[in-house]
Amino acid sequence: MNQARTSGASWIARVWPLVPVVAALLFTSGLLLLFHASPGEAYRAMWDGAFGTPDKILSVVAFWIPMVLCSVGLLVTFTAGLWNIGVEGQIVLGAICASWVALRLSGPAWLLIPLEIGAAMLGGALWAAIAAVLKTRGKVNEIFGGLALNNLAIILTNYLISGPWQPPEGGTFRGTAPFQDAALLPRFLESRFSPLSLVLAGLAFAAVFFILRGTTWGLKLKALGKNPHSAFLLGVSSERETVLAMMFCGALAGLGGAVRVLSWFDSLRQSISGGIGFLSLLIVMLAAYRILLVPFIAFFFSVVLNGSITLQLKTQLHSALGGILTGVMVLFVLLFGSAKQLGIGKTRAGSGDAPEAIPAAPADSIAGDISTHARGGD
Amino acid sequence: MNDSQLIAVLASIVLQASPLIIAVCGEILTERSGIVNLSLDGTMLMSAMTGFVVGMQTDNYWLGFLAAAVVGAIFAAIVAFGSIRLGQSQVAIGFVLTLLGDDLSAFLGQNYVRMTGAVVPRAGIPLLKDLPILGPILFNQNIVVYFAILLIVATWWWLNRTQAGLRLRGAGERPTAAFARGVDVNRVRYLYTILGGALVGIAGAAYSLNVKIGWSDGHVRGFGWIALAIVIFGGWSPIRGAFGALLFGATKALATVLQRAFPEVSVVAFNAIPWALMILVLLAVGSDYTERFIEVMPRRWQRPLRRILRVSPPMALGTAFHEG
Numbered sequence: 001m002n003q004a005r006t007s008g009a010s011w012i013a014r015v016w017p018l019v020p021v022v023a024a025l026l027f028t029s030g031l032l033l034l035f036h037a038s039p040g041e042a043y044r045a046m047w048d049g050a051f052g053t054p055d056k057i058l059s060v061v062a063f064w065i066p067m068v069l070c071s072v073g074l075l076v077t078f079t080a081g082l083w084n085i086g087v088e089g090q091i092v093l094g095a096i097c098a099s100w101v102a103l104r105l106s107g108p109a110w111l112l113i114p115l116e117i118g119a120a121m122l123g124g125a126l127w128a129a130i131a132a133v134l135k136t137r138g139k140v141n142e143i144f145g146g147l148a149l150n151n152l153a154i155i156l157t158n159y160l161i162s163g164p165w166q167p168p169e170g171g172t173f174r175g176t177a178p179f180q181d182a183a184l185l186p187r188f189l190e191s192r193f194s195p196l197s198l199v200l201a202g203l204a205f206a207a208v209f210f211i212l213r214g215t216t217w218g219l220k221l222k223a224l225g226k227n228p229h230s231a232f233l234l235g236v237s238s239e240r241e242t243v244l245a246m247m248f249c250g251a252l253a254g255l256g257g258a259v260r261v262l263s264w265f266d267s268l269r270q271s272i273s274g275g276i277g278f279l280s281l282l283i284v285m286l287a288a289y290r291i292l293l294v295p296f297i298a299f300f301f302s303v304v305l306n307g308s309i310t311l312q313l314k315t316q317l318h319s320a321l322g323g324i325l326t327g328v329m330v331l332f333v334l335l336f337g338s339a340k341q342l343g344i345g346k347t348r349a350g351s352g353d354a355p356e357a358i359p360a361a362p363a364d365s366i367a368g369d370i371s372t373h374a375r376g377g378d
Numbered sequence: 379m380n381d382s383q384l385i386a387v388l389a390s391i392v393l394q395a396s397p398l399i400i401a402v403c404g405e406i407l408t409e410r411s412g413i414v415n416l417s418l419d420g421t422m423l424m425s426a427m428t429g430f431v432v433g434m435q436t437d438n439y440w441l442g443f444l445a446a447a448v449v450g451a452i453f454a455a456i457v458a459f460g461s462i463r464l465g466q467s468q469v470a471i472g473f474v475l476t477l478l479g480d481d482l483s484a485f486l487g488q489n490y491v492r493m494t495g496a497v498v499p500r501a502g503i504p505l506l507k508d509l510p511i512l513g514p515i516l517f518n519q520n521i522v523v524y525f526a527i528l529l530i531v532a533t534w535w536w537l538n539r540t541q542a543g544l545r546l547r548g549a550g551e552r553p554t555a556a557f558a559r560g561v562d563v564n565r566v567r568y569l570y571t572i573l574g575g576a577l578v579g580i581a582g583a584a585y586s587l588n589v590k591i592g593w594s595d596g597h598v599r600g601f602g603w604i605a606l607a608i609v610i611f612g613g614w615s616p617i618r619g620a621f622g623a624l625l626f627g628a629t630k631a632l633a634t635v636l637q638r639a640f641p642e643v644s645v646v647a648f649n650a651i652p653w654a655l656m657i658l659v660l661l662a663v664g665s666d667y668t669e670r671f672i673e674v675m676p677r678r679w680q681r682p683l684r685r686i687l688r689v690s691p692p693m694a695l696g697t698a699f700h701e702g
């Protein structure tokens with residue numbers, strides 16, 4: 001009888017990963033019906049929007065690359081127990097710095113492109129360093145510091161494109177004039193996809209994989225994320241590792257920003273990040289902080305979001321539907337992460353098959369951080 | 379600026395601060411019981427949209443507020459259920475709900491963008507509104523502002539002067555001790571998370587029905603995060619929190635004044651004020667430099683300065699509680 005229960009539990013555990021997908025599809029179908037739209041047609045429109053033509057597939061890939069860059073960067077900060085919500089602003093700063101090089105300097109592509117990428121990575125890293133130092137020196141939780149910096153970065157973009165960098169034909173709020181050809185990443189055919197950015201994302205993925213698996217730094221970050229107090233006793237400087245982890249993620253996010261302006265667009269635009277930073281946080285959570293899952297989940301997000309833009313063009317329904325689909329999925333996984341949590345796979349034997357529970361998020365940092373606020377000098 | 383202009387500015391600051399005050403009081407109740415509801419930004423977007431749409435469809439702003447409160451309570455209930463019953467991270471759930479609320483409000487409200495609907499009418503309080511200075515600032519407003527003012531007093535009184543408030547603080551400060559004294563800690567946490575969420579919902583509708591009337595994509599985006607920061611800056615006290623909300627309410631008035639003084643500076647730059655202020659106030663209450671500053675002050679001033687400048691959160695904030 002015990003045997004029967006175990007096999008029943010493992011059967012549930014095996015199909016469990018599909019449940020969030022089905023739940024999210026049911027939820028969005030309900031919303032579509034509420035707006036008198038046929039879910040079948042809507043999902044077909046989304047599918048066509050992502051895979052309908054070779055050009056659309058290339059768009060999905062082009063949108064996917066900056067998300068992979070940010071997601072692997074976030075793996076580093078999550079490992080160190082940091083909620084780098086400021087990743088969104090770090091993308092924007094990267095985009096701004098790359099645009100600065102593209103607008104202000106001229107030269108051959110082999111010189112301009114490395115300069116743009118270097119400036120973008122530096123800009124993103126420095127913006128992240130501000131949030132990190134605010135945390136280590138100022139005891140400002142990185143969630144709030146990062147969020148304020150996100151908004152300041154967006155305001156800086158709006159200021160630049162409506163002021164100093166506005167195109168010569170007059171100030172619009174849309175963006176700067178298109179960059180010189182030599183400043184843009186070489187693109188594949190007429191698409192928005194740049195093979196160079198794919199190579200860079202591959203390198204970033206390999207670097208993070210290696211750092212987290214096989215280096216002392218990776219080990220230090222894990223120690224810091226799991227238990228800051230004992231990490232301190234073991235001689236890990238929390239300030240140093242916090243700042244470095246944030247700057248590492250910031251540099252990759254900045255690179256993502258450069259890819260956005262230099263290949264997805266050809267100029268600095270108002271909402272340059274396209275929400276990629278926040279999406280990347282969701283991607284990492286949905287991947288349960290496992291790096292090998294990240295590219296696949298990021299690709300799925302890219303498909304859904306590109307598809308929902310086509311959905312809006314075809315049916316006039318708001319493209320936020322894509323965000324709802326992915327959001328519900330992540331919420332479902334967070335709440336009911338594994339079959340175990342619902343008390344389904346309670347037998348020990350069955351638990352081997354069950355997908356691992358999402359770690360209760362790297363150190364619930366908000367509370368831990370706030371409680372380090374000085375309690376007066378008593 | 380003459381006197382009547384100054385009074386008009388002060389009255390507008392109180393109006394701008396009123397939704398923040400309501401959200402801050404709600405979140406204080408939640409956090410003092412030990413739960414962080416980080417979903418405020420998404421919750422307020424959803425409730426602002428719901429409040430406006432229901433108010434418009436029924437032509438009754440009261441129903442708008444009621445619906446908004448229900449939405450806020452549902453979002454909060456998800457946070458409470460996820461953290462208490464399922465033992466998951468409050469921060470992660472709150473963050474996902476923030477993004478989900480943003481997208482859901484954009485999708486569900488897409489047919490109601492830039493339309494006109496029910497609004498809360500001005501209602502001066504007889505006699506009180508004729509008081510010099512205070513009358514026009516505080517008592518010639520409307521029901522939302524009065525509710526916010528009453529809520530500050532009520533929250534303070536509930537937390538500090540009632541048995542129920544003692545149990546609430548016990549759950550957030552020392553849950554094991556409170557449990558030993560017969561407090562059902564997790565029930566208390568459910569209760570105040572949901573109640574706090576309902577207040578946050580009302581705050582969202584206070585924007586769309588009163589302060590920033592109407593609905594558009596991302597209509598109240600950012601205010602939820604500001605409210606969360608004010609809770610920290612306010613040291614989890616409703617009175618200090620209200621002061622913080624007024625400070626942020628004043629940034630809009632300040633931007634108008636500065637804009638007039640420096641017309642050559644881009645309008646965009648003034649949008650940065652609330653976010654710069656957010657970093658500054660959190661630095662002020664958190665930074666070690668503040669402590670060093672206090673230590674070089676005369677001994678007599680140290681204690682009052684610490685009370686003003688330093689904050690300490692509920693000790694069990696964000697931690698799970700297991701019986702036995």
